[in-house]
Structure formats: structure tokens, C-alpha cells
Amino acid sequence: MAETNVFVDAVARLERLGAEAGIAPEVIAALRDPRETLIASLPVRLDDGSRRYFPAFRCRYNNALGPTKGGIRFHPNVTLEEVQALALWMTIKCAVVGLPYGGAKGGVIVDPKVLSRLELERLSRAYMRAMANVIGPDLDIPAPDVYTNARIMGWMRDEYEAIHRIKAPGVITGKPIRLGGSLGREEATGRGAFLCIQELARVRDLDPAKTRIAIQGFGNAGYHVAHLLQEAGYRIVAVSDSQGAIYSEDGFDVDSLHQHKEATRKLQGVYCEGSVCQLVDHERISNDELLELDVEILIPAALEGVIGPWNVDRIQAPIIVEVANGPILGEVDAQLFERGKVIVPDVLANAGGVTVSYFEWVQNRAGYAWTLDEVRSRLAEVMKRAFGEVWELGAAEKAALRGAAYTVALRRIAEAIHAHGTREYFQGDTD
Ligand code: NAD
Numbered sequence: 001m002a003e004t005n006v007f008v009d010a011v012a013r014l015e016r017l018g019a020e021a022g023i024a025p026e027v028i029a030a031l032r033d034p035r036e037t038l039i040a041s042l043p044v045r046l047d048d049g050s051r052r053y054f055p056a057f058r059c060r061y062n063n064a065l066g067p068t069k070g071g072i073r074f075h076p077n078v079t080l081e082e083v084q085a086l087a088l089w090m091t092i093k094c095a096v097v098g099l100p101y102g103g104a105k106g107g108v109i110v111d112p113k114v115l116s117r118l119e120l121e122r123l124s125r126a127y128m129r130a131m132a133n134v135i136g137p138d139l140d141i142p143a144p145d146v147y148t149n150a151r152i153m154g155w156m157r158d159e160y161e162a163i164h165r166i167k168a169p170g171v172i173t174g175k176p177i178r179l180g181g182s183l184g185r186e187e188a189t190g191r192g193a194f195l196c197i198q199e200l201a202r203v204r205d206l207d208p209a210k211t212r213i214a215i216q217g218f219g220n221a222g223y224h225v226a227h228l229l230q231e232a233g234y235r236i237v238a239v240s241d242s243q244g245a246i247y248s249e250d251g252f253d254v255d256s257l258h259q260h261k262e263a264t265r266k267l268q269g270v271y272c273e274g275s276v277c278q279l280v281d282h283e284r285i286s287n288d289e290l291l292e293l294d295v296e297i298l299i300p301a302a303l304e305g306v307i308g309p310w311n312v313d314r315i316q317a318p319i320i321v322e323v324a325n326g327p328i329l330g331e332v333d334a335q336l337f338e339r340g341k342v343i344v345p346d347v348l349a350n351a352g353g354v355t356v357s358y359f360e361w362v363q364n365r366a367g368y369a370w371t372l373d374e375v376r377s378r379l380a381e382v383m384k385r386a387f388g389e390v391w392e393l394g395a396a397e398k399a400a401l402r403g404a405a406y407t408v409a410l411r412r413i414a415e416a417i418h419a420h421g422t423r424e425y426f427q428g429d430t431d
Pocket of ligand 1: 146302
């Protein structure tokens with residue numbers, strides 16, 4: 001795994017891609033550091049009566065294009081640097097798909113799996129209490145991320161409303177449907193990635209039946225992309241979660257795996273005696289082996305920093321679709337590009353989630369709910385347009401898709417920054 005400081009790596013990549021795209025240095029300077037990061041210690045009463053303090057972060061990275069937007073992660077390995085890197089990527093991501101948002105991210109250093117439900121609720125409410133001054137429907141709008149979900153978003157909305165004594169459904173997205181959530185939000189990240197793969201299949205002439213896919217991470221994003229791909233005829237030959245990975249040359253029945261995981265909380269349960277065990281032959285492999293499989297498409301959908309100098313030479317898949325944020329370290333970008341790998345970058349591949357979060361916020365503000373078909377067709381419109389822009393620019397410049405995606409995003413952010421006036425404008429050199 002990565003020893004590299006993920007934020008330093010993210011800024012180095014931004015500087016490199018920004019320079020290659022000819023973005024003005026003042027724009028890159030505006031994006032080199034976050035605007036503000038609130039660090040808090042969350043006091044939470046445990047069920048045994050004791051009190052524990054959990055370190056928590058909220059980073060509002062840049063708001064040139066609008067209020068900031070980004071998920072909240074509950075994970076024992078959360079760090080300040082990780083939250084800042086994720087907030088930078090959110091800034092780029094919102095701009096790639098053309099949303100009127102800046103980027104943000106939040107996190108709590110906690111292993112949520114060892115908390116009781118009541119402790120989890122207290123922690124979620126404590127997070128909102130600590131951050132309520134920097135969060136708001138026109139200021140900063142959180143959403144779910146790793147190990148947070150719709151119920152947690154509902155608790156946080158409720159806490160925000162109790163503090164401010166108002167109803168504010170647009171303060172957070174990814175909520176339960178009855179608490180102002182949007183139809184189609186839960187599947188949105190997976191569906192957005194699926195739409196990118198469909199577009200890629202169209203421009204690269206891929207035959208789904210001959211396309212074997214390995215997916216690292218079988219959570220919200222990983223499951224939904226797997227489900228849609230299988231439905232479209234692709235073969236999902238390997239999947240993994242934090243406990244381990246499984247492989248089957250013939251491909252898995254994704255929904256059976258999902259049901260089994262829901263019931264047992266882990267994929268390893270597939271090894272037990274039970275219905276799914278008999279469905280297909282499978283072998284157990286490690287998470288590292290999954291990344292190095294000889295497949296047509298590799299989809300990292302778990303955590304960042306899983307492909308770096310230690311394993312880049314062994315990555316065989318010619319196409320990598322980054323459903324997780326930051327799975328590939330910037331320091332190996334060039335190596336992968338030189339080896340002809342096609343990488344659909346995170347800032348595009350997983351942008352379906354924030355896009356439907358945006359739809360949820362729009363619906364909350366309008367007080368009018370869309371149908372599932374409306375959400376899906378608008379998402380398809382946004383993702384196809386964004387993929388097309390990035391693909392065409394990449395082809396025109398013979399550049400990697402990541403470079404093209406950053407170029408699209410940085411140009412939009414630059415336009416917003418320049419609209420306030422540049423040095424040339426204030427010196428009277430331009431209109
Ligand atoms: P999740 O909590 O639903 O699932 C995470 C999955 O990763 C789980 O199956 C977990 O077991 C697995 N995992 C954890 N550590 C692992 C490891 N070392 N090896 C293999 N698997 C491991 O989270 P999610 O919402 O699906 O998010 C996954 C990734 O997608 C994250 O990088 C997240 O930032 C990104 N993402 C999610 C969304 C969203 O809307 N959910 C949007 C954009 C990006």
C-alpha cells in the first residue's frame with residue numbers, strides 16, 4: 001500500500017497536468033491549498049457510559065464554481081491529508097461534469113463496525129454539531145462516502161435542522177427517500193461508471209461477451225457497477241472486499257453474491273456451505289492478486305493508493321476504470337500511459353454520485369421530486385456529454401484521459417476565477 005502522502009501526490013499531479021494544459025499559474029496557485037479545513041474532536045457517549053473523542057475533519061477546498069460539495073468518510077485510516085486530497089479531487093470532479101459546485105470532503109477517524117447503532121447515531125450528530133458553522137445548503141453540502149450511508153445522512157440533516165431551527169433538506173444529499181432523498185442516488189456512482197464503460201465500449205469497439213472484468217471493493221459503488229455490467233453482458237470474473245477476493249473464470253452471478261454479502265456481511269461467506277457456493281466454481285485470491293489479473297477491465301472501487309510503484313509493473317489489464325477516488329498514485333501515471341493503458345480517471349468515472357447528489361439538491365430546493373426515469377436519463381445525458389468532451393480532447397491532444405479531464409475542469413475553474421479580473425485586466429491590458 002501507499003507510503004506516499006496522498007495529498008502531496010494529488011497536488012503534484014494537479015501542478016503537472018495544469019502546466020501541461022497551459023492553465024494560468026494563478027489558477028494553480030488558488031488550488032494548491034484548501035480554502036479552509038476544520039479539525040474537531042467529537043465527544044461521543046458510549047453505551048457503557050464512558051465518553052470517547054473521535055478526531056474529525058471537514059475540508060472546503062475551493063468554491064470558485066459554487067457551494068462546496070463532498071462526502072463524509074467514517075474509517076479508521078482517515079487522515080487530514082486524505083480528506084484534503086479527496087476534497088481537491090471533488091473540486092476537479094464537479095468541474096469535469098459541469099456542476100455549479102466547488103469541492104469538499106469530510107472524515108472521522110473511527111472504526112464504525114465496532115460501534116453500536118446508538119453510538120453511530122451519536123457520532124453522526126456530533127459531527128454535524130461540530131461542523132454546523134461551515135455546512136449549509138448554500139455553503140457546503142455533505143453526502144455519503146466509505147462506511148456512511150443514507151440513514152447517517154438523515155441523522156445529520158435532522159441535527160442541522162435542530163441547531164438552526166429550520167427545515168433544510170438541501171443541507172445534505174444521499175438521504176433516505178422519505179427524508180428528501182432522490183430516487184436513483186444509491187445506484188448513481190455505479191451507474192455513472194457503467195455509462196462511461198458503455199461509451200468506452202462504443203468508441204473502442206469492445207464486445208461485452210469477450211470482456212472480463214475484475215472489481216476491487218464490493219460496496220455501494222462496486223456492487224452497482226458490477227450489477228449493471230453483468231446485465232449488459234459483461235463477465236465479472238473477480239470481486240473483493242476488505243476480507244479478501246474471489247475469482248471465477250466463468251464469471252459470477254453478481255446479485256447472488258450481493259445477497260450473500262448482505263446476509264453474511266462479507267464475500268468470504270461465499271466459501272461457506274450454502275446456495276451461492278454451488279452456483280459457480282471459484283477460487284480464493286488475495287486483493288493484491290485481483291489487481292494483477294489478466295482481464296480486459298480492472299475496476300478499483302475500494303480505497304485510494306492501491307496501484308503505485310510497488311505493483312505498477314504487474315498490472316495487466318489494458319483498461320482501468322477508477323470507481324474509487326485516487327486508486328492510482330500520480331507518480332505512476334506516466335508509466336501506465338507509456339504502456340498504452342486506457343485509464344478512465346476517478347474525476348470522471350465516479351462522478352455519477354455527485355451528479356445525482358446535485359439532482360437531489362435541485363429537487364430539495366424546488367420542492368419537487370423527479371421520477372427514477374427522469375433521474376436516470378438526466379444522469380446519462382451528463383455522463384455521456386462529459387465522457388465525450390474528455391475523450392475528444394484526449395484524442396485531439398494524444399493525451400491521457402486524466403490529463404484531458406483535468407484540462408476540461410481547470411479551464412472551467414479558470415474561467416470563474418478570471419471573471420473576477422486578472423493582473424492583465426487590472427493593469428488595463430485587456431477588456
Ligand atoms: P462502501 O463503504 O459502500 O464500500 C467500500 C467497499 O470497499 C466495501 O465492500 C469494503 O469491504 C471494501 N474494501 C475496503 N477495504 C478494502 C481493501 N483493502 N480491499 C478490497 N476491498 C476493500 O463505499 P463506496 O461508497 O462504495 O465507496 C467506494 C469508493 O468509491 C471510495 O473510494 C469512494 O470514495 C468512492 N466513491 C463513492 C461514491 C458514492 O456515491 N458512494 C461516489 C464517488 C466515489
